[in-house]
Structure formats: structure tokens, C-alpha cells
Amino acid sequence: MFRTLFAKGVCFLLSAFLISGAAAQTSREFRADHTVGVDLGLSLVSLPFPGSKGAAVNFNLSDQWQLGLSYMNSGFEVNFSKLKLAGFKERHAGLVLRRFFGNSFNLSGAYVYRSNEVFLDPEIYNIPVTDQGFRTEAETHMAQLGISNHWQFDNWSMAVDWITLTLPLSGEVTQSVQERVSEGDRDTVRRAENVLTWYPNLALATLRVGYMF
DSSP, rough: OOHHHHHHHHHHHHHHHHHSOOSOOOOOHHHHHHEEEEEEEEEEEEEOOOOOOOEEEEEESSSEEEEEEEEEEEEEEETTEEEEEEEEEEEEEEEEEEEEOSSSSSEEEEEEEEEEEEETTTTTTTTTSOOOOOEEEEEEEEEEEEEEEEEEEEEEEEEEEEEEEEEEEEEEEEEEEESSSSSSHHHHHHHHHHHHHHHEEEEEEEEEEEOOO
């Protein structure tokens, strides 16, 4: 549903642009005259987990500077009938500062807080633990760099974040299954869990559609 609505929004904006030829104001002039905007985003290519989607609220500090609050999430689940066999969830919350050069091109830097959750159904995998499941959680503090173009068609916004690279700075495992395995396997399990705090994220061609008030 989200992807269908998003695709329709992109087609609508492209059609409006082709019909009108140009907006009444340039994107730079529009940012100078308006304060806040909201948008929805979908990444066409996101690594290591595809299908990252989310939303953002952006505040125009001037025609050249913009401060934003963003949220993105991705993940997958392996299900059979009504059983949830395994899954992974990843969430990003960020504080983003953009510097515009000219009309639409911009570079961004951000602080991002990432949380991860990995789970397995213990009964399916015959793991003798509690009925709450085989679950690991981790959190990471990250730095993000991005290259984008953001356009305005009157109040409607359209953007392509061409490259978004997010690198870990520090992190920790907040919930571990280390104590649920045999003593000889605990170090191996913890090393595997620590990977959750140190892998980077890369997104290519993240599409955004929004509205600026």
C-alpha cells in the first residue's frame, strides 16, 4: 500500500511538472518564503536490508540551510502459515542538516540513532529458552553523509537522495542471548551479536514526495 501510494504521488508530481513547465517560484525562492515541510521517502536500493521507508519533517533556516528530523525503517520476516520463524528490524532516527548550493542541489550531514532487533522462534528451532523468543537487540550512534536534489513545484516537494552513507561511531548490544547458550558458545554468540552495532548503511536513489507549508 505504501509503495503504491508513493508511486502515484511521484507520477502526479512529474505530470504536474511536465504540464506547467516550471514552478511559479524557483525552489530556492520557495525555501526562503516558507518555514516547514513534511515528506515521505522510499529507498529503491538500501543495504544491507532493502525496502527502507519513512518520513521527515524539515525546517527552512534560510534559502541555503535546512534542518530536518527523519525516521526510516526496514527489515524482513520469515513466516510459515501463522508462525513467525525469524526476522530482523532496523530503525533510524536522525537529525539532518542540509546545505543547498543554488536551486536544488544539496549536501547533508546528520547524527543518526539506529536500533536493531533480531528474533527467532525458539520452538521452531528447538531452542530450550523462554516463550519470549530468541532475541537480540542493539543500538548504534552514527554519522551520515548525503548528496541530494530537492525541488519545489509550488507547495509540493520532490527529491532524490542520490547517495546516503551512514557510518557507525559507537554502539552496544542492549539485549543479548549470550546467557541462554552453553558456556563454551557464549564468546562466539557475543562476537556475532556485536556485528549488529558496527555494520554501515548505504542507500541509493531514495525518492521523497512531500508538501511545504
